[in-house]
Amino acid sequence: GAGVSQSPSNKVTEKGKDVELRCDPISGHTALYWYRQSLGQGLEFLIYFQGNSAPDKSGLPSDRFSAERTGGSVSTLTIQRTQQEDSAVYLCASSKTSLGYEQYFGPGTRLTVT
Amino acid sequence: DAKTTQPPSMDCAEGRAANLPCNHSTISGNEYVYWYRQIHSQGPQYIIHGLKNNETNEMASLIITEDRKSSTLILPHATLRDTAVYYCIAPNNNAGNMLTFGGGTRLMVKP
Numbered sequence: 001g002a003g004v005s006q007s008p009s010n011k012v013t014e015k016g017k018d019v020e021l022r023c024d025p026i027s028g029h030t031a032l033y034w035y036r037q038s039l040g041q042g043l044e045f046l047i048y049f050q051g052n053s054a055p056d057k058s059g060l061p062s063d064r065f066s067a068e069r070t071g072g073s074v075s076t077l078t079i080q081r082t083q084q085e086d087s088a089v090y091l092c093a094s095s096k097t098s099l100g101y102e103q104y105f106g107p108g109t110r111l112t113v114t
Numbered sequence: 115d116a117k118t119t120q121p122p123s124m125d126c127a128e129g130r131a132a133n134l135p136c137n138h139s140t141i142s143g144n145e146y147v148y149w150y151r152q153i154h155s156q157g158p159q160y161i162i163h164g165l166k167n168n169e170t171n172e173m174a175s176l177i178i179t180e181d182r183k184s185s186t187l188i189l190p191h192a193t194l195r196d197t198a199v200y201y202c203i204a205p206n207n208n209a210g211n212m213l214t215f216g217g218g219t220r221l222m223v224k225p
Contacts, residue, residue, distance in 0.1 A: 004157075033212060043158070045212035059212070091157050093213075101148050101205050101213060105157030 002026065004106035006092050012112045013082055021077045021109045025094030032069055033095075033103060034077050036088040043091070049075065082113045115214060116141040116204035123220040126196075132189040134219050136202030139183040144207060147178060149187045150215070151198040158201070158215070161187065192223045 005024045013019050025032050034046040045059035049069040060066070064082075069075040079086055089110050093103040119137040126132040138147060148163040162169055162176045164185070169176045175188040189196055201218040205211075 031211070035213070042215045043213055045214070048212060093157075095211075100163075101146070101203070101211060102160050102163060103158075103213060104160060108157050 004092055004094055004104055006090075006106035006109050008109060009107065010110045010112075012114060015084060015113055016081055018078065018080045019082055019111065021079075021090050021111070023075045023077070023092030023094075023106060025073065025075070025092070026104055027073075029094035029096055029104070030072070031095045031097065031103075032075050033093045034067055034075070035091045035093065037091060037108075038088045044088075046077070046090075079111075082111075084113045087111055087113045115206045116145055118202045118204055118216060120200070120202055120217065120219045122217060123222070125222050125224055126189075126192045128194060128223055128225050129191055132192040132196065132221055132223070134187040134189075134200050134202075134221065135184065136187070137184045138202070138204045141182055141204045143182075145204045147176070147182075147185050148203050148205065149174070149176065150201045150203070150213070151196075152201070152215075152218075153195075153198040158213075161200075192221075194223050194225065197221060197223045 007022045030051045032049045035043045047067045048056040064080045067077045089108040091108045093105045095103045116138050146163050146165050149161040150158045152158045164176045178185045199218040199220050201215040
């Protein structure tokens with residue numbers, strides 16, 4: 001079946017511009033996560049959506065970052081006024097329930113801020 | 115999360131079994147052991163998880179010791195495509211479900 005998809009796969013933007021990253025989770029998965037991974041580094045949690053509950057935004061690094069999930073499915077992560085330190089691979093994952101840690105990841109969006 | 119310890123790197127010959135160890139001596143009774151891997155330039159991939167019984171799926175087998183202080187991930191017939199960093203984690207069920215990876219084991223499958 002179809003896995004998690006993300007778009008774009010690569011994004012190069014100038015410092016100060018806004019960017020939108022998209023995630024299509026696996027159909028029927030109620031939980032959706034955004035992480036980012038800098039070169040050679042581990043996963044950094046950003047935000048978590050579970051059904052209709054308020055999202056857990058505790059990992060967002062600044063108020064320039066926001067995310068929404070429409071209709072319990074597609075999610076967009078928006079970064080306003082991008083900075084060079086925002087350059088990373090942004091990964092989306094989904095899981096069937098909010099219990100357990102069996103998460104399925106998309107291929108990621110590589111963001112480069114010049 | 116319970117602390118996990120893995121060797122930083124391992125080699126395996128193509129076609130042979132790859133046995134990747136993980137120590138989790140502080141794991142609590144209700145914490146599962148999960149394995150993920152990350153192939154270069156790809157997102158992490160879930161492999162398998164278990165609590166105390168051995169588990170097997172199409173990707174791998176997971177052997178957990180009776181005292182649950184360690185486990186071994188077995189790839190029965192490693193291929194070049196299995197070259198990746200393998201992560202063993204024992205996440206805390208109360209921690210909000212986000213994943214945190216340690217250093218992992220870099221497995222190199224060689225022809």
